[in-house]
Each structure stands twice: as C-alpha cells, then as structure tokens.
Amino acid sequence: MTVHIMLFGQLADITGVDKITIENCLDTDSMVKSLQNTYPALIQSTFVIAVDKKIISSNTLLTDQCTVALLPPFSGG
Amino acid sequence: MKEETPSYERYQRQILLKGFGLEGQHKLLQAKVLVIGAGGLGCPALQYLAAAGVGTIGIVDEDIVSITNLHRQILFTVDDIGLQKAFIAKERLAKLNPEIIIINYNERLTTRNALKIINDYDIVIDATDNFSTRYLINDACVLLNKPIVYGAVSQFEGQVAILNYHSTIGIASANYRDLFPTPPIDGEVLNCAEAGVLGVLTGIIGSMQASETIKIITGIGKPLVNTVLTYHSLTNQLYEIEIVAKAATRSLIPANAADFITMDYEWFCTSSNNKFEIGIENFNRIANSADVEIIDVRELGESPMPTDFNYVQIPLSQFNNNIAAIKKETIVVFCQSGKRSLQAAQLLFDTFGETKTIYSLKGGITEWVKNKSTEKR
Numbered sequence: 001m002t003v004h005i006m007l008f009g010q011l012a013d014i015t016g017v018d019k020i021t022i023e024n025c026l027d028t029d030s031m032v033k034s035l036q037n038t039y040p041a042l043i044q045s046t047f048v049i050a051v052d053k054k055i056i057s058s059n060t061l062l063t064d065q066c067t068v069a070l071l072p073p074f075s076g077g
Numbered sequence: 078m079k080e081e082t083p084s085y086e087r088y089q090r091q092i093l094l095k096g097f098g099l100e101g102q103h104k105l106l107q108a109k110v111l112v113i114g115a116g117g118l119g120c121p122a123l124q125y126l127a128a129a130g131v132g133t134i135g136i137v138d139e140d141i142v143s144i145t146n147l148h149r150q151i152l153f154t155v156d157d158i159g160l161q162k163a164f165i166a167k168e169r170l171a172k173l174n175p176e177i178i179i180i181n182y183n184e185r186l187t188t189r190n191a192l193k194i195i196n197d198y199d200i201v202i203d204a205t206d207n208f209s210t211r212y213l214i215n216d217a218c219v220l221l222n223k224p225i226v227y228g229a230v231s232q233f234e235g236q237v238a239i240l241n242y243h244s245t246i247g248i249a250s251a252n253y254r255d256l257f258p259t260p261p262i263d264g265e266v267l268n269c270a271e272a273g274v275l276g277v278l279t280g281i282i283g284s285m286q287a288s289e290t291i292k293i294i295t296g297i298g299k300p301l302v303n304t305v306l307t308y309h310s311l312t313n314q315l316y317e318i319e320i321v322a323k324a325a326t327r328s329l330i331p332a333n334a335a336d337f338i339t340m341d342y343e344w345f346c347t348s349s350n351n352k353f354e355i356g357i358e359n360f361n362r363i364a365n366s367a368d369v370e371i372i373d374v375r376e377l378g379e380s381p382m383p384t385d386f387n388y389v390q391i392p393l394s395q396f397n398n399n400i401a402a403i404k405k406e407t408i409v410v411f412c413q414s415g416k417r418s419l420q421a422a423q424l425l426f427d428t429f430g431e432t433k434t435i436y437s438l439k440g441g442i443t444e445w446v447k448n449k450s451t452e453k454r
Contacts, residue, residue, distance in 0.1 A: 006316065053316075076279075
C-alpha cells in the first residue's frame with residue numbers, strides 16, 4: 001500500500017523535500033509516528049492533516065494511493 | 078457612496094463581465110470591507126478593492142512605514158518612511174478612487190476596539206502578520222457573525238481561505254480554529270522578518286483575497302468557502318484543502334463580548350515557551366565559562382558569525398542527530414532572532430530534561446550585535 005505525503009511551508013524545510021512516498025502505513029497516527037522517527041524536528045511542529053484534500057481531526061485509515069497533506073500555520077503578511 | 082451619481086465609466090470594463098453587470102457594481106458600492114493590516118497582503122487587496130468600487134473601506138494598522146516594507150508594500154514610497162501606514166494608504170486610495178469612503182484606524186486591533194470597529198463592516202480581510210491578531214480577528218468575527226477573507230504567507234508560499242461564512246444553503250461554516258485550534262508554540266513559526274518573504278508572493282495572495290472578497294459580495298463564481306488554498310510561487314503548485322467545522326471549536330472561543338474583552342491574545346500566543354530565555358547581560362557573563370557549551374542552531378552560511386565567544390554549529394535541521402554527544406552541564410543555543418533557538422532549547426530539554434541547564438539567547442544574535450555596538454559608543 002502506497003501513501004503519498006505532501007509537506008508545506010516550514011515542514012518541507014525540516015524534511016528537505018515537499019513530497020514523500022511511504023509504503024505499508026495503515027493510518028494517519030502511524031504515518032505521523034514514522035515521519036517523526038525519520039525527522040525528529042517534526043515532533044515540535046504544529047500542522048493539520050488532510051487526507052485526500054479533507055482535513056481530519058482524529059486518526060484516519062489510509063487507503064492505497066491516497067494523498068496526505070501536512071499543512072502548518074503561516075503568520076506572515 | 079459619496080456622490081449622488083457615481084461615475085460608472087470607471088467600472089465599465091467589469092460591468093461588461095457576464096454575471097457581474099450593473100447589479101454586481103451596485104453590490105460592490107453598497108459593501109463595507111475592513112482590511113486589517115496595511116502590509117504586504119493589505120496593500121494590493123486595498124488597491125484592487127478601491128479600484129473595483131467597494132463603497133466603504135476601513136484600514137486598520139498602527140504601524141509606520143519602514144524601508145524594509147517597500148519591497149512588498151506597494152502603496153508606499155520612500156517619502157512615506159516614518160509615516161502612519163493606515164493614513165498614507167487612505168490618501169493614496171482616495172486619489173485612485175475619490176468616489177468611495179475610506180476610513181483609517183491608526184491603531185492596533187485589540188479586544189477593546191475590535192468588536193466596535195468590525196461591527197460596522199460586512200466583511201473582514203485578515204491581512205495581519207502575527208498569530209495573536211489572527212486569533213483575535215477570528216474570535217471577534219465568530220461573535221459578530223462576520224465572514225473573514227484570510228490570507229497568510231511564509232517565504233515562497235501562501236494560504237487563502239474564506240472563513241466563518243454563513244451561506245444561505247445552511248452549511249455550517251468553519252473558522253480559523255477549525256483549521257488551527259490553538260497557536261503554535263512561540264518561535265516555531267517564523268514571521269516575515271525572520272524567515273523572509275518574496276514580495277510578489279504577498280501581491281499574489283493579497284490580490285487573491287481581494288478577488289475572493291469581490292466574489293462573495295457580488296455572488297459570482299465559486300468562492301473558497303471552508304477551503305484553504307495553498308500556493309507555492311516556486312513550483313506554481315496550487316492545492317485546495319477542505320476545512321470541516323467541528324463542534325468542539327466553539328468552546329475555544331470566548332462565549333460573549335464580555336469574555337472576549339478579557340482575553341489576552343498576546344499572552345495566549347507567546348506564553349507557552351519562555352522558560353529557556355536568557356538575556357544578553359547574563360549571556361555575556363557566562364559565555365566564556367568552561368562549563369558552558371554554546372551552539373549556533375542557524376543553518377550553515379548564515380551571518381554574522383560572532384568572534385567574542387567560542388561556539389559550535391549544529392543547524393536546527395540536523396539537531397536531533399547531534400545533541401546526544403554534548404557533555405557540558407550548561408547549554409546555550411542561539412540563532413538569528415531567538416525563535417529557532419527556542420525550538421532547539423525544547424529539543425534539548427526533551428533529551429536531557431533537568432539534568433542540564435538549557436538557555437536560549439533572547440533576541441538572538443541580531444539583538445546581541447545591536448547591544449555590542451551600543452556598548453562601544
């Protein structure tokens with residue numbers, strides 16, 4: 001099962017890339033844990049998670065080829 | 078509308094548009110829009126709204142024009158440096174379109190004035206540059222039932238959304254707290270002064286805010302209601318995300334005007350993480366001690382590089398892999414402004430807990446250099 005992750009703003013600065021593909025990830029909680037293991041600075045980061053373009057507020061099951069977006073808040077103007 | 082018979086000639090090219098027409102123009106001339114922040118987002122939004130003939134425009138900004146504003150705040154010129162932004166913006170816009178009413182508020186939006194000012198308008202454009210005002214605007218607009226056209230930028234990326242918009246078809250409208258319920262920890266998200274911003278990006282996002290405002294006033298097109306649109310100027314990537322209203326959100330917002338006035342948004346957005354900060358005087362006192370490890374957490378290549386004390390470089394992006402080896406009892410981290418170093422201090426604390434004393438240089442190396450040059454005088 002393949003999940004496509006998109007990272008925005010300062011999250012992409014932390015990972016160094018704006019797109020990550022991961023395999024065999026069941027739900028959003030385990031996806032976040034796996035990302036935080038690879039990029040510990042993400043533990044400190046605030047972001048919302050959207051699965052297939054819709055914001056979720058609790059752990060959500062992922063499906064093959066779904067896209068998960070991690071969106072941080074911006075303050076600038 | 079100021080005049081009995083406004084000149085429709087200036088609006089002729091938009092009145093021609095399908096679905097817009099005289100009716101759309103009338104709606105614009107009747108509309109009252111409040112733009113909070115006359116900066117990178119506010120300047121272009123104001124120009125297009127004034128040009129389009131929005132009948133009443135309010136401008137809230139307590140700031141004065143400085144030279145670092147001019148690469149993106151295109152209403153201002155070098156002659157305006159040191160002058161009130163809201164006042165200058167009003168003068169410029171009145172020359173662009175003398176047929177509309179423009180009101181300037183040369184003051185900071187606070188819990189004391191927000192409800193009174195916002196209440197006089199139909200739509201609020203959030204063009205501010207800080208989280209405390211963004212949360213304040215959101216909560217005030219929820220209490221007053223006013224839609225927000227939100228815009229925010231960071232470096233090369235921007236976000237636009239229409240929040241708290243109650244459409245006639247009865248879909249519950251999401252607000253900013255449905256997107257981000259509480260502010261990030263202080264120091265986590267850098268502002269334009271720290272992270273930088275591409276001037277033209279604020280022009281694009283501010284213009285999108287003006288466009289969305291015109292769409293909801295005139296009722297044309299498909300506005301970004303309950304949707305946050307992200308735009309990346311380097312890749313031209315556009316991505317839309319649907320925001321879902323949550324029942325729990327309302328409990329985060331003050332229940333009524335009286336509760337709102339007692340909220341301290343400044344504190345709410347900055348209080349969470351100051352336990353690590355060390356001032357310059359105290360820092361200078363310990364900087365050359367053998368027990369103190371000083372770490373520059375800026376990315377490699379950032380300047381200035383201080384020479385008055387010894388330090389190691391561990392960029393924040395590679396921080397966690399490199400901190401376990403630190404032996405000294407006291408650690409001071411610094412960066413450019415003191416924000417990233419707060420994050421680094423938190424990471425150190427997560428690793429070492431109370432076993433080491435951890436400090437973050439307040440105001441960063443920028444403040445330290447400034448202090449050093451005043452001491453020399």
